[in-house]
Amino acid sequence: MGKNLCKIYSIDEIAANITDVVIESEFIASNAKPGQFLHIDCGDEINNFLRRPISICDVYDNKVRFIFEVKGNGTNRLAAKKRGDILDVLGPLGNGFTVSDEYKQPMIVGGGIGIFPLLNLAKQFDKKAEVFLGFRNKDRLVMENEFKAVSKDVSIVSDDGSCGIKGLVTEPLINRLENGVGDIIYACGPTPMLRAVKTLAEKYKVKCQLSLEQRMGCGIGACLVCSCQTVFTGTKKYKKVCADGPVFWSDEVTLND
Amino acid sequence: MGKNLCKIYSIDEIAANITDVVIESEFIASNAKPGQFLHIDCGDEINNFLRRPISICDVYDNKVRFIFEVKGNGTNRLAAKKRGDILDVLGPLGNGFTVSDEYKQPMIVGGGIGIFPLLNLAKQFDKKAEVFLGFRNKDRLVMENEFKAVSKDVSIVSDDGSCGIKGLVTEPLINRLENGVGDIIYACGPTPMLRAVKTLAEKYKVKCQLSLEQRMGCGIGACLVCSCQTVFTGTKKYKKVCADGPVFWSDEVTLND
Amino acid sequence: MLAVIEGNDKTVVDMKVNIAGVEFKNPVITASGTFGFGKEFSQYIDISKLGGITLKGLTLAPREGNKPPRIAETPAGILNSVGLQNPGIEDFLKDELPAIKNLDTVLIANISGNTIEDYCSIAEKLSDSDIDMIEMNISCPNVKSGGIVFGTQPETVNKITGEVKKHCKKPLIVKLSPNVTDITEIARAAEAGGADALSLINTILGMKIDIHTKRPVLANNVGGLSGPAVKPVAVRMVWQVANAVKVPLIGMGGIMTGEDAVEFMLAGATAVAVGTGMFKDPEMSVKVVNGIEKYLKDKGINDVKELIGAVIPN
Amino acid sequence: MLAVIEGNDKTVVDMKVNIAGVEFKNPVITASGTFGFGKEFSQYIDISKLGGITLKGLTLAPREGNKPPRIAETPAGILNSVGLQNPGIEDFLKDELPAIKNLDTVLIANISGNTIEDYCSIAEKLSDSDIDMIEMNISCPNVKSGGIVFGTQPETVNKITGEVKKHCKKPLIVKLSPNVTDITEIARAAEAGGADALSLINTILGMKIDIHTKRPVLANNVGGLSGPAVKPVAVRMVWQVANAVKVPLIGMGGIMTGEDAVEFMLAGATAVAVGTGMFKDPEMSVKVVNGIEKYLKDKGINDVKELIGAVIPN
Ligand SMILES: Cc1cc2nc3c(=O)[nH]c(=O)nc-3n(C[C@H](O)[C@H](O)[C@H](O)COP(=O)(O)OP(=O)(O)OC[C@H]3O[C@@H](n4cnc5c(N)ncnc54)[C@H](O)[C@@H]3O)c2cc1C
Ligand SMILES: Cc1cc2nc3c(=O)[nH]c(=O)nc-3n(C[C@H](O)[C@H](O)[C@H](O)COP(=O)(O)OP(=O)(O)OC[C@H]3O[C@@H](n4cnc5c(N)ncnc54)[C@H](O)[C@@H]3O)c2cc1C
Numbered sequence A, B: 001m002g003k004n005l006c007k008i009y010s011i012d013e014i015a016a017n018i019t020d021v022v023i024e025s026e027f028i029a030s031n032a033k034p035g036q037f038l039h040i041d042c043g044d045e046i047n048n049f050l051r052r053p054i055s056i057c058d059v060y061d062n063k064v065r066f067i068f069e070v071k072g073n074g075t076n077r078l079a080a081k082k083r084g085d086i087l088d089v090l091g092p093l094g095n096g097f098t099v100s101d102e103y104k105q106p107m108i109v110g111g112g113i114g115i116f117p118l119l120n121l122a123k124q125f126d127k128k129a130e131v132f133l134g135f136r137n138k139d140r141l142v143m144e145n146e147f148k149a150v151s152k153d154v155s156i157v158s159d160d161g162s163c164g165i166k167g168l169v170t171e172p173l174i175n176r177l178e179n180g181v182g183d184i185i186y187a188c189g190p191t192p193m194l195r196a197v198k199t200l201a202e203k204y205k206v207k208c209q210l211s212l213e214q215r216m217g218c219g220i221g222a223c224l225v226c227s228c229q230t231v232f233t234g235t236k237k238y239k240k241v242c243a244d245g246p247v248f249w250s251d252e253v254t255l256n257d
Numbered sequence C, D: 001m002l003a004v005i006e007g008n009d010k011t012v013v014d015m016k017v018n019i020a021g022v023e024f025k026n027p028v029i030t031a032s033g034t035f036g037f038g039k040e041f042s043q044y045i046d047i048s049k050l051g052g053i054t055l056k057g058l059t060l061a062p063r064e065g066n067k068p069p070r071i072a073e074t075p076a077g078i079l080n081s082v083g084l085q086n087p088g089i090e091d092f093l094k095d096e097l098p099a100i101k102n103l104d105t106v107l108i109a110n111i112s113g114n115t116i117e118d119y120c121s122i123a124e125k126l127s128d129s130d131i132d133m134i135e136m137n138i139s140c141p142n143v144k145s146g147g148i149v150f151g152t153q154p155e156t157v158n159k160i161t162g163e164v165k166k167h168c169k170k171p172l173i174v175k176l177s178p179n180v181t182d183i184t185e186i187a188r189a190a191e192a193g194g195a196d197a198l199s200l201i202n203t204i205l206g207m208k209i210d211i212h213t214k215r216p217v218l219a220n221n222v223g224g225l226s227g228p229a230v231k232p233v234a235v236r237m238v239w240q241v242a243n244a245v246k247v248p249l250i251g252m253g254g255i256m257t258g259e260d261a262v263e264f265m266l267a268g269a270t271a272v273a274v275g276t277g278m279f280k281d282p283e284m285s286v287k288v289v290n291g292i293e294k295y296l297k298d299k300g301i302n303d304v305k306e307l308i309g310a311v312i313p314n
């Protein structure tokens, strides 16, 4: 939406390779909706010149928070930034989650780095949301208390049982759906998790929004590299994760690509 | 000669865009000869990955000093380094000046950035050397006192007369040669200056060594990109500035390229 | 990166260039496929500050494009394999063109097809529209059936250019592929066929493999390389082609600064296009305009046209 | 940059590869023209740790090469225009070969010529020497008369390969030019002509202009692009050629790390060559050997040959 030069207000490693950043930007803070993202220039090197998409995790006052895991070259550079450095940030970008008073029993499901955009989403529901968070293991467990503070209930699940319940994050969700709880599901995480959530939403006939990931170029809808397959009355069509998403209704996306 | 990881002992801007660096390296300090150079990695970016050749200006204890002007990308990065940073340096490289007791009246001529390798050379002659230094203007004037401390006499010349005598650095030299002074000339500086010095050396039949510059790849004699034209018994031949030079006898090089 | 400072002396600089009778207020254009149909960037720049904009490649029927992932990062460049996703010419004319037809900049449509007839038919449909010029893409490396098969043989380049010219009432730019042995041969064939201008370069075919999954990063396996990495190849080709033909050239490939643009113009380009660079900075196209102007002011040159082909070969 | 850490698990890795009957202790070779005649780098690395070394291009008569400057820096790459400066085959055999013939690594001579006869005659002279293999350069973009004219047409590639094979008692590697429309066509022609192996890619023709002097940076105006910038093009060509021929390939173009080397091997190369990267770090070739070994150990692969062509296309 805008190009912003933002000062880093704080930057901290909150778990191994997970960095929590707060930047100053009144523009982004006052325009951001839960589920939108930032497109961040991680360094001025020609050599690594694509920006990196990172979700907005939270906003307050004139500050914007995002959290990311170090994966490759770009996030590595980003993690090396210091308090006071200036970041070149496009945003807020994309379409966020649909938040409405209509939904009385929101179910929020996050896996891995997918949990970060969900904090600000949970906040919108005035402690009505039930949150399900999946982690690889307890070393990756972050933000548990922050989610607890804004949700009705938080279930923690881990692959190896080292924190919370052992298993898939969808398991406690199934439990609730079986009990007839939930009038909308919001999910963000790895594609297999999104596929499982999509199937559950269909099975239990609950509305569902998914936040997708795709490699990006421009981030603003102009280059068509960030496509995801959607389906509308039987016709398959590529939409843009950056501009049409990253949040889609689950019956709209095939998750086949 | 060797690949060295050297800690920066000090780094200072001594005039606008002129940076004076001292690095720690016992190996280089104890092996360097006046006129040899270092091949320096100015940053770990793939993007600007050729090293930059910079002359050794001085050595003492286990320290090595070099001075450079910021021209483009590489020197710009180098100037941004801080005390304590580690530099990746090849050196000492190339053939330096021929220093010998045989020479009683060495004349040392430098122009612009060409003056830097001459300090350590002047030092070798126990205050016997007469030094001629040319600068664009007084803002570029550096090292006058350092040269004075180790030389018999120092003449300063500038293009615009804002320091020393106005004119070409060869003018006071001609004066001395006319008076029969000088049994060897050493010169380093821009090619037009070197051409003028070469002509003088021929005219006055004085031995003469010139230090040349050329764009380099490997810096160690393997890639043949750094050629300069030489002539031997009438046959023209390209030699390598990095490995056969950078110092050549003036009657060996044509200075035509 | 170049810090763009507005030229601060009083030189008045004429930035106008002319290509095939069309006047550009300055020589900076956006490259096809990197600027959508124009509207996306309007939040970031004032499009009327650009000489022209080239729109995303159009085909007769809508095209879905290739499977994602469609982009990979490489040293100083990117690979893309979009594969000409577009809504088709009819929907373009109906849904997209109205929004941009009044922009105060030269509008260039970019067209692709599977057959010569496809190209002719799109050109015809565009001939009565508000588009100012047509760029014929015979060089897209990302679609098996389209473009590139026409772009690599002088005979077919000559033939398709001649045929399309018959159906095209707008000035026709032929966009050349760098994936050829001798680009001057192709350029001469396009000129002989009636091209009013040439643009170059399109992307160079490349590949990146993820050594952990052992799979190509792009779902399409291969894609087109663009960005700074290709700049020396593009400059060389512009120079070669400038020496081989008389029609004006639009140069592109890795332009990130005004200096880069000047380099292309010295090599022989009348105008330049900025593509991949805009992913780094959506304001880049306008910064390139400012950068050229600053260069001219610094050098005391008052007409940008003086740069065209002004390189002094050794 | 990759920090090279020796693999620390206990996997015993077989790094040997075989090309045309010649065994290499590992798949890393130096690229011609970047490693002189071998001696210069011996102060920096233990050459016997390399699979092989390729020597600077040789011609029948001595060659002075092009005027300087001969190098320019470009985004993630360099341009060179050395122009095959070399002392000629006779002086090489007399003055250079004795110093390296006992090195415990595969010695590859690289040859160029103006005529087919030149090539045959050099190949013949090398056939009785201590050289292990001959790489025929028909792709140098820096010399008008030499190489490249042979390298861009399938017919001439086929012919020259066939003729040289008759005079060459050592395994013959044909080095391919990337400056062609269809590299598979050229590769097949070389294979049909009897090439025992192919190496690719040579440099891509490029140009850089100094916008302040308006002159090309290289005295030769144009030069060959190498370094990381070309890597995606090189990987693509290796992959295409691997799918088109049966002879083993030596892949090169921008290799800076063991990971890069693995990428080339997955694409289809049996061995790789490191060139421009050694200007950044004279130890790079050995670091690439270590990097490949580390990758194999990390993945628990115990034979480097398993990487060859193991890419899984989408
Ligand atoms: C809308 C959106 C929101 C995201 N939000 C977050 C977040 O809040 N926190 C977080 O840790 N991560 C998030 N990601 C993933 C994050 O963008 C990637 O992990 C990151 O781009 C990897 O870059 P790199 O330089 O570390 O990796 P490299 O491997 O160096 O990246 C190479 C290229 O691949 C792209 N890429 C690699 N992985 C991904 C991926 N998973 N998704 C998209 N592009 C990728 C990069 O952008 C780059 O172009 C988000 C992705 C998207 C699309
Ligand atoms: C043997 C030798 C000794 C030198 N000693 C000194 C010294 O003591 N102090 C000093 O200030 N300068 C010295 N120079 C010049 C110095 O190497 C260049 O100014 C520097 O390489 C410019 O790099 P850059 O990144 O600033 O410029 P860029 O323009 O970014 O450089 C681009 C490329 O051109 C090359 N290049 C540009 N100018 C020159 C030049 N004049 N000579 C050689 N290559 C060049 C660079 O090495 C690089 O490959 C020396 C050069 C040589 C050959």
Ligand SMILES: Cc1cc2nc3c(=O)[nH]c(=O)nc-3n(C[C@H](O)[C@H](O)[C@H](O)COP(=O)(O)O)c2cc1C
Residues within 6 Å of the ligand: A217, A223, A225, C031, C032, C033, C034, C056, C057, C058, C080, C082, C084, C110, C137, C140, C175, C201, C202, C203, C225, C226, C227, C228, C230, C252, C253, C254, C255, C273, C274, C275, C276, C277
């Ligand atoms: C994502 C992307 C999509 C592209 N789509 C098209 C296209 O539809 N038609 C076309 O002629 N060129 C297309 N191109 C090529 C560009 O117009 C341009 O020729 C090339 O990218 C080189 O310029 P650059 O390095 O500034 O990007 C595309 C390039 C990119 C990066």
Ligand SMILES: Cc1cc2nc3c(=O)[nH]c(=O)nc-3n(C[C@H](O)[C@H](O)[C@H](O)COP(=O)(O)O)c2cc1C
Residues within 6 Å of the ligand: B217, B223, B225, D031, D032, D033, D034, D056, D057, D058, D080, D082, D084, D110, D137, D140, D175, D201, D202, D203, D225, D226, D227, D228, D230, D252, D253, D254, D255, D273, D274, D275, D276, D277
């Ligand atoms: C300075 C230089 C000189 C070269 N000389 C030769 C040569 O004599 N013969 C040859 O076949 N290739 C020559 N090449 C090409 C390299 O061998 C190699 O094919 C190319 O540089 C790509 O690999 P790289 O990116 O690792 O350098 C030369 C390359 C460079 C940079």
Ligand code: FES
Residues within 6 Å of the ligand: A215, A216, A217, A218, A219, A220, A221, A222, A223, A224, A225, A226, A240, A241, A242, A243
């Ligand atoms: S990243 Fe360019 S359209 Fe989505």
Ligand code: FES
Residues within 6 Å of the ligand: B215, B216, B217, B218, B219, B220, B221, B222, B223, B224, B225, B226, B240, B241, B242, B243
């Ligand atoms: S720089 Fe490589 S030989 Fe001199």
